[in-house]
Each structure stands twice: as structure tokens, then as C-alpha cells.
Amino acid sequence: MPGPTDPLLAWYASRARRLPWREDPPSDPDLRAYRTLVSEVMLQQTRADTVIEYYTRFLEHFPTVEDLARAPIEEVLKQWAGLGYYGRARHLHAAARAVWARGVFPRTAAELVHLPGLGPYSAGAVASIAFGEAVPAVDGNVRRVVARLTGQDPAPSSGIRQVEAWVRSRIPPDRAGAFNQALMDLGATVCVPRRPRCADCPLARECLARARGIEASVPSSRTRTPRPLEQRVAVIWAKQGAVLVVERPGPGLLAGTWGPPDGPIAAGESPEEEAVRLLAEGFGVRSRAVERLGCVTHAFTHRRWAVDVVRVDARGAPEARGWTRFRFLAPDQARDEVALSRLGRKVLETLEPRRDAPGPSARRRPRPHGGREPGRLT
Ligand code: SF4
Numbered sequence: 001m002p003g004p005t006d007p008l009l010a011w012y013a014s015r016a017r018r019l020p021w022r023e024d025p026p027s028d029p030d031l032r033a034y035r036t037l038v039s040e041v042m043l044q045q046t047r048a049d050t051v052i053e054y055y056t057r058f059l060e061h062f063p064t065v066e067d068l069a070r071a072p073i074e075e076v077l078k079q080w081a082g083l084g085y086y087g088r089a090r091h092l093h094a095a096a097r098a099v100w101a102r103g104v105f106p107r108t109a110a111e112l113v114h115l116p117g118l119g120p121y122s123a124g125a126v127a128s129i130a131f132g133e134a135v136p137a138v139d140g141n142v143r144r145v146v147a148r149l150t151g152q153d154p155a156p157s158s159g160i161r162q163v164e165a166w167v168r169s170r171i172p173p174d175r176a177g178a179f180n181q182a183l184m185d186l187g188a189t190v191c192v193p194r195r196p197r198c199a200d201c202p203l204a205r206e207c208l209a210r211a212r213g214i215e216a217s218v219p220s221s222r223t224r225t226p227r228p229l230e231q232r233v234a235v236i237w238a239k240q241g242a243v244l245v246v247e248r249p250g251p252g253l254l255a256g257t258w259g260p261p262d263g264p265i266a267a268g269e270s271p272e273e274e275a276v277r278l279l280a281e282g283f284g285v286r287s288r289a290v291e292r293l294g295c296v297t298h299a300f301t302h303r304r305w306a307v308d309v310v311r312v313d314a315r316g317a318p319e320a321r322g323w324t325r326f327r328f329l330a331p332d333q334a335r336d337e338v339a340l341s342r343l344g345r346k347v348l349e350t351l352e353p354r355r356d357a358p359g360p361s362a363r364r365r366p367r368p369h370g371g372r373e374p375g376r377l378t
Contacts, residue, residue, distance in 0.1 A: 016185055035313070045088070046085070065100055129177035148196065230264060
């Protein structure tokens with residue numbers, strides 16, 4: 001009786017997702033490893049369809065590990081801008097430098113896992129896909145597929161080792177990369193979290209969860225801890241069509257990225273009061289709040305920000321007090337010239353007219369707090 005490897009690989013041969021990092025794998029193993037590394041780091045926390053555009057642009061800019069290693073981190077962050085979770089870009093840059101200093105990519109998962117930012121999953125993915133090492137690469141998708149195939153939740157403490165043991169028992173030594181990618185694709189496209197499409201599954205005949213009719217409830221969902229919501233304000237100070245943007249100092253969230261200055265709103269303060277204080281304390285400038293342009297939200301892994309955007313009128317020359325660097329740039333320039341964070345983009349978008357905004361003759365009505373209203377540069 002054929003083992004699961006055969007139907008899974010047969011399915012993968014015809015149903016593999018077409019992804020740019022899989023196209024035309026180069027014969028040079030180090031180049032293969034570099035491309036796999038970039039794609040795997042980008043795929044941490046981000047969906048494949050979002051990653052495609054960033055990956056393609058990043059590879060055009062940094063075609064080899066040496067190009068990436070030689071680049072300043074500011075340039076790397078700029079190419080990463082909009083993808084979020086910027087610590088990944090810093091780790092990838094550090095990993096490229098470590099590889100470049102070493103002269104060659106580490107060839108095994110046991111060595112790769114020591115590169116900055118690589119955990120067992122990414123190390124296993126690079127080792128199996130680029131170098132053909134028969135090691136597991138267990139991400140959330142693979143974990144779910146194996147839990148269903150074996151009909152049980154992985155144990156809280158030893159679950160990852162159970163899943164890895166299952167993969168090790170099945171992985172073909174000569175097709176390790178394809179096998180791991182097949183499991184990833186099966187989890188991403190067929191054995192999906194809510195309604196697995198078992199009728200299309202190449203492993204349906206051996207799936208214990210399906211045999212027991214419990215495929216939709218394995219693995220059991222864990223209750224998510226709600227992420228705290230923090231209230232913040234972002235300041236739009238515009239001069240002759242240009243807006244103040246700052247480089248966020250590190251370490252911390254969004255370190256090294258750019259955007260209009262923002263800060264937390266203290267209890268009892270209004271966004272307008274906080275905006276005026278932020279400019280005074282951060283830049284030594286006196287200002288007055290003119291209007292609230294809207295409220296944007298931004299989610300991180302463990303917290304969410306609700307950011308009121310306040311336009312101010314200010315005079316004088318700013319000094320950088322606590323901010324690494326600042327510039328006045330038109331929004332389009334900021335998108336092109338600095339590593340604008342996704343949050344920074346959202347804040348600048350509050351200046352753009354909405355498609356359904358009233359015409360010039362229509363009267364503008366004040367909007368309640370949190371509403372989104374077109375702004376304008378002065
Ligand atoms: S049969 Fe259904 S539950 Fe089992 S692995 Fe396939 S898609 Fe997932």
C-alpha cells in the first residue's frame with residue numbers, strides 16, 4: 001500500500017502554488033539558499049500573496065547575499081517599508097552579513113539555526129529546500145495538517161517534537177524540500193483552519209480526524225488573549241506642501257522606520273493637547289492644534305494602537321530631541337525616499353481626499369471622534 005509520501009508529492013507536482021521564490025531555482029546552492037531565506041523571513045507573520053510583491057522588489061534591489069550584506073540598514077528598511085515587523089528586516093540583514101563574513105551559507109539546519117532571526121522552522125525550510133537536507137520545517141500550517149492526520153492535538157509542551165517526529169518518519173531523503181513545501185501548501189490551500197476541503201485532499205484516506213468526523217475541531221482552538229489597545233496621537237505639521245516625518249529611534253516597535261511623529265496620549269489629555277506637547281517636547285516648537293484628520297488603527301503581535309491624527313500649525317525651526325532624524329517631505333517623496341512604516345503610510349493617507357468626499361460646494365460637517373475626513377496640506 002503506498003505511503004502518504006507518494007500521493008502528497010503527486011498532488012504537489014500538479015497543485016503547487018506558483019510563487020516567485022520557487023520559479024527557476026538557480027543551480028548555485030548559495031543563491032538558492034539566499035532566495036529561500038529572504039522568502040521565509042518575509043513569510044513569517046505575512047501571507048504569501050502579500051509577500052510576492054515585496055519579495056520581487058527586494059530581490060531586484062539585493063540580488064545576492066553580498067548585495068544585501070553590503071547595504072546600509074537604512075536601505076534595507078526602505079525596501080522593507082510597508083511589510084511590517086521590521087525586526088525581521090534587521091535580522092535578515094544581520095544574517096546576510098554573517099553569511100558573507102563566513103564566505104558560504106551554512107549547509108545544515110543545525111548550523112542555519114544560529115543565524116540571526118532564524119528559528120527551527122526557517123532553518124529547516126532553508127536546509128531542505130536549498131540543500132535537500134531531510135529535516136522538518138514545521139510552521140502553523142504543517143502543525144495543523146499533522147494534528148488532523150494523527151487525529152489529536154499536539155501536546156502543549158512536546159507538541160512540536162511530535163509533529164517533527166511525524167515529518168521525519170515520512171520525509172523522503174531525495175525530495176525533502178518538495179515534501180516540506182507540499183505540506184505547507186496543503187495546509188495553506190486544502191487543510192485550512194475552519195473548513196478543510198477533505199474531498200480535494202491527497203491524504204484523506206489516512207486522515208484520522210476525517211475518519212472520526214472531527215477534522216474541523218482539531219487542533220482545538222486556543223482562546224486568544226485580547227491585545228491591549230493603546231491610544232496615541234500622530235502629528236501632521238505641514239509646511240509648503242511638505243510634512244514633518246521622523247525616524248523612530250530604537251530599540252522598540254518600528255525602530256528605524258519613518259513617519260509623522262507620534263506618541264501615547266496620557267490619561268486625561270486630549271489628542272490635541274498631546275499633539276501640541278509632543279511638538280514642544282520632541283522638537284522645541286510651539287504650536288496649536290488645527291483639526292483632527294481621523295483615526296487610524298495599527299496592530300502588532302501583542303498590542304494594537306488607535307492613533308488620532310491631528311494637524312497642527314507651528315512656527316519656527318525644529319530641533320531633534322529624542323528623535324534620531326527628521327525631514328520635511330511631501331507625502332509622495334516620503335513614500336519614495338525613506339523607510340516609511342505602514343503606520344506612517346496610514347497616517348499620511350488621512351491627508352488624501354476620500355473618493356466619496358463632498359465636492360467644493362458641499363458644506364463640510366464636523367465628524368465625530370474617530371471619523372475619517374479628508375485633510376489638506378498648507
Ligand atoms: S483529510 Fe481533511 S482534515 Fe485530513 S489532512 Fe486532508 S484536508 Fe486535512
